Amino acid sequence: MRYCLGVDVGGTKILGAVVDEEGTIVSKTRVPTDRSEGLDALPEAIDLFLAEADKPIEAIGLAVAAFVENHSGRITFGTNLAFSNPDIGADIAREYGHPVVVENDANAAAWGENRFGAGKGARHMLMLTVGTGIGGGVISHGRLYRGSRGYAGEFGHIPVAVEGPPCNCGSRGCLETLASGRALARMAQERGAGHPESEVMRLADGNIEAVTGALVGKAADVRDPFALELLWELGTWLGVGLTGLANSFDPEVIVVGGGVLEEGEAVLGAAREEMNERFRGRVAPPRVVSASLGNDAGVVGVAQLSLDAVDGLEGSEMGHGR
Numbered sequence: 084m085r086y087c088l089g090v091d092v093g094g095t096k097i098l099g100a101v102v103d104e105e106g107t108i109v110s111k112t113r114v115p116t117d118r119s120e121g122l123d124a125l126p127e128a129i130d131l132f133l134a135e136a137d138k139p140i141e142a143i144g145l146a147v148a149a150f151v152e153n154h155s156g157r158i159t160f161g162t163n164l165a166f167s168n169p170d171i172g173a174d175i176a177r178e179y180g181h182p183v184v185v186e187n188d189a190n191a192a193a194w195g196e197n198r199f200g201a202g203k204g205a206r207h208m209l210m211l212t213v214g215t216g217i218g219g220g221v222i223s224h225g226r227l228y229r230g231s232r233g234y235a236g237e238f239g240h241i242p243v244a245v246e247g248p249p250c251n252c253g254s255r256g257c258l259e260t261l262a263s264g265r266a267l268a269r270m271a272q273e274r275g276a277g278h279p280e281s282e283v284m285r286l287a288d289g290n291i292e293a294v295t296g297a298l299v300g301k302a303a304d305v306r307d308p309f310a311l312e313l314l315w316e317l318g319t320w321l322g323v324g325l326t327g328l329a330n331s332f333d334p335e336v337i338v339v340g341g342g343v344l345e346e347g348e349a350v351l352g353a354a355r356e357e358m359n360e361r362f363r364g365r366v367a368p369p370r371v372v373s374a375s376l377g378n379d380a381g382v383v384g385v386a387q388l389s390l391d392a393v394d395g396l397e398g399s400e401m402g403h404g405r
């Protein structure tokens with residue numbers, strides 16, 4: 084059996100997993116971190132992951148919440164994380180003597196779901212990760228499609244509302260401003276005062292500032308009508324975005340994952356209904372399914388990408404530093 088290390092660097096944690104060539108996680112460790120640290124905490128975390136796994140690895144894959152340049156693997160822009168060293172991939176490669184692949188985290192998750200998860204076997208697949216923000220990935224002809232520079236699949240920043248809320252990216256009315264965890268919190272805060280009896284407001288002790296997306300999810304678990312209404316609206320916006328994507332790419336399947344999808348059908352049900360409405364009288368819209376690898380999709384996907392790089396597979400057109 085062959086092994087590689089997948090590392091997913093997020094805003095609050097670094098998740099590391101040693102993964103075998105069949106996508107099975109052999110060992111997994113989570114190291115808490117904070118935004119300001121960015122990637123500085125990475126070498127120490129990698130030492131820990133390798134010590135705990137005790138397997139001979141062939142390559143390392145780094146999934147990061149950032150724009151990653153094609154071929155060079157340079158990190159060029161991170162919206163939510165400090166990236167003090169854009170060439171961290173090349174540095175890690177030198178330090179550990181293994182090939183290193185750096186990939187956008189949603190692209191990595193898409194590859195993981197396509198190889199081993201809910202999109203297994205699909206030659207044409209889209210993935211959306213709906214968490215605090217929205218990320219995306221494109222599988223075309225069985226390969227990860229990265230675009231001319233490596234920045235393809237940023238579905239969160241497709242504009243869907245001309246006069247919509249301002250977005251972190253500098254634009255406004257992006258899908259992310261209407262269908263993400265952050266959007267859910269904002270909608271709940273804007274309207275909470277009109278629903279003083281709701282479970283959402285009860286959980287927040289009547290303090291509108293304390294309302295979060297996660298709290299809305301908790302209220303939805305006990306069928307709070309206000310929470311369900313918010314999730315339905317979020318799902319409807321998601322359906323608007325998915326309709327545009329389905330018309331652009333004609334995928335076999337769209338896989339949707341991320342924290343907000345813990346509310347599963349409340350969101351996806353609305354999204355499917357919106358798509359059906361907008362596809363009516365033409366052809367059937369593509370299937371929309373929940374991701375199956377959960378938080379592991381990124382580490383599993385990027386580990387596999389690193390192994391592909393060792394094998395010289397252009398399959399993924401990945402960025403890698405050696």
Ligand SMILES: [Zn+2]
Pocket residue numbers: 239240241250251252253254255257259
């Ligand atoms: Zn945006």
